[in-house]
Amino acid sequence: MPRSNIKTSKSKTLRLATYNINGIRSRTERLLDWLEREQPDVVCLQELKAEDSAFPALKLRQAGYYAIWHGQRSWNGVAILARDAQPIELRRGLPGFADPHSRYLEAAAHGIIVACLYLPNGNPITGPKFSYKLDWFARLNAHAANLYTSEHPVVLAGDFNVVPTDFDIYDPKSWRRDALLQPQTRECFRQLLAQGWLDALRALHPDERIYTFWDYFREHWPRNAGLRIDHLLLNRTVAPRLQAAGVDSWVRGEPGASDHAPTWIELADAVPELEKGSSKKSAPKQSALKRAAPKKQPTARARATGKR
DNA sequence: ATGCCGAGCATCGCTCGA
Numbered sequence: 001m002p003r004s005n006i007k008t009s010k011s012k013t014l015r016l017a018t019y020n021i022n023g024i025r026s027r028t029e030r031l032l033d034w035l036e037r038e039q040p041d042v043v044c045l046q047e048l049k050a051e052d053s054a055f056p057a058l059k060l061r062q063a064g065y066y067a068i069w070h071g072q073r074s075w076n077g078v079a080i081l082a083r084d085a086q087p088i089e090l091r092r093g094l095p096g097f098a099d100p101h102s103r104y105l106e107a108a109a110h111g112i113i114v115a116c117l118y119l120p121n122g123n124p125i126t127g128p129k130f131s132y133k134l135d136w137f138a139r140l141n142a143h144a145a146n147l148y149t150s151e152h153p154v155v156l157a158g159d160f161n162v163v164p165t166d167f168d169i170y171d172p173k174s175w176r177r178d179a180l181l182q183p184q185t186r187e188c189f190r191q192l193l194a195q196g197w198l199d200a201l202r203a204l205h206p207d208e209r210i211y212t213f214w215d216y217f218r219e220h221w222p223r224n225a226g227l228r229i230d231h232l233l234l235n236r237t238v239a240p241r242l243q244a245a246g247v248d249s250w251v252r253g254e255p256g257a258s259d260h261a262p263t264w265i266e267l268a269d270a271v272p273e274l275e276k277g278s279s280k281k282s283a284p285k286q287s288a289l290k291r292a293a294p295k296k297q298p299t300a301r302a303r304a305t306g307k308r
Numbered sequence: 309a310t311g312c313c314g315a316g317c318a319t320c321g322c323t324c325g326a
Contacts, residue, residue, distance in 0.1 A: 022314080022315070022325080023314085023315050023316075025315090025316090026314090026315065026316090027315095047315095047325080049315065049316065050316095073316090073317090074315090074316060074317065074323090074324085075316090075323095075324070075325085121324085121325060121326055122326090123324095123325080123326065159326095161325095161326075175326085178326070179326080180326065213326075215312090215313075215325090215326060216312080216313035216314055217311080217312040217313055217326095218311095218312060218313095219312095227326080229326080256314095258314095259313085259314080259325085259326080
């Protein structure tokens with residue numbers, strides 16, 4: 001499927017995606033299929049569930065992607081891939097935090113600083129896992145405050161394990177006691193956005209039901225009973241370049257799929273420094289947002305049959 | 309309140325995810 005079908009601009013763009021792959025060893029072929037079809041420039045992966053030595057670096061390299069990764073046996077694990085360029089690692093783990101889990105990688109790739117994060121799930125809410133989630137979130141927000149004001153373009157991308165509002169879930173009733181919907185969890189996310197970060201998918205599609213995760217239970221995928229928990233947040237430097245955003249939900253309908261689908265944004269090429277300073281043509285934020293045409297998610301039937 | 313599915317491992321039954 002050529003990407004030009006969904007492009008909204010003739011100018012060159014950069015596509016960044018985040019994808020909770022739920023076990024990279026059992027899903028390497030699925031990953032390669034998606035990369036070949038969608039050709040993202042930068043990819044954040046979560047839940048590798050594999051040690052560093054089991055990361056399929058050679059197969060990815062043969063597909064044109066260089067990578068850095070922080071694996072872990074059984075659980076967690078994050079990676080950043082870049083097409084035709086080696087990501088430059090900037091950080092492994094949040095600052096000042098000896099986290100026993102592999103949940104955070106930060107790198108420069110294709111002129112963007114990308115933070116790939118896998119925020120703790122936090123269930124059950126009556127115990128140490130929920131405390132760990134809130135603690136992790138607070139440390140992320142402290143670090144994000146510095147990234148937001150950076151002169152460099154920064155994107156926070158990953159599985160945040162937060163359903164930001166009741167509009168981001170098919171039906172909140174059976175999830176009321178889940179860590180993903182707790183008021184404390186949502187307050188952490190609200191505080192993060194209050195730093196100024198732009199929630200790219202919601203900004204471009206304010207009135208659209210968008211899901212990035214459909215669990216394996218109760219026919220949730222065929223019924224399109226999903227949650228929006230994978231997010232791409234843009235700092236003030238990069239936000240004016242946002243052109244499009246969406247979910248590759250077709251991936252969720254493939255045999256042996258992860259319970260998440262890849263979620264992506266497209267950014268306009270950086271405005272050259274000379275033009276940025278001297279020209280009034282530099283697009284303000286609002287017009288950059290309006291440029292992007294809303295992209296509908298396919299119907300449940302279309303997804304179930306693999307068509308768009 | 310629990311299981312429903314799926315990956316992974318202390319692999320013929322459990323933990324964890326969300």
